[in-house]
Amino acid sequence: VCSGILGAVLYTNNCTIVFTLTVNAYYAAVTVQIEDYYSSSSTTPMSSVPLEFLFYGYITPVDCSAQPSIIGVRPNRGT
Numbered sequence: 508v509c510s511g512i513l514g515a516v517l518y519t520n521n522c523t524i525v526f527t528l529t530v531n532a533y534y535a536a537v538t539v540q541i542e543d544y545y546s547s548s549s550t551t552p553m554s555s556v557p558l559e560f561l562f563y564g565y566i567t568p569v570d571c572s573a574q575p576s577i578i579g580v581r582p583n584r585g586t
Contacts, residue, residue, distance in 0.1 A: 512537060512562070521583050528564035535562050 512535045515526035528535055537560045542552035 523583075528562060531564050531566045533564050535564070536560070537562065 512526045512528070515524055515537065517524050517539075524537060524539070526537075539558045539560075540555060541558055542555045544552055
């Protein structure tokens with residue numbers, strides 16, 4: 508993987524990353540550094556953990572009308 512995802516947006520209020528893969532048959536990487544702090548005024552994290560995702564852009568089948576969706580419990584979304 509040589510590049511990340513251009514135009515990706517991180518919404519910090521609910522820790523959601525939104526992006527669109529614009530190239531089919533292509534891998535793209537997302538890396539997030541998760542840090543926790545003792546208080547909002549702390550400048551040094553108590554811990555710091557890298558989290559990496561690798562996405563692959565599939566070609567959409569012609570007969571597919573349903574958009575991708577995440578299934579299961581998503582506690583940060585309330586459902």
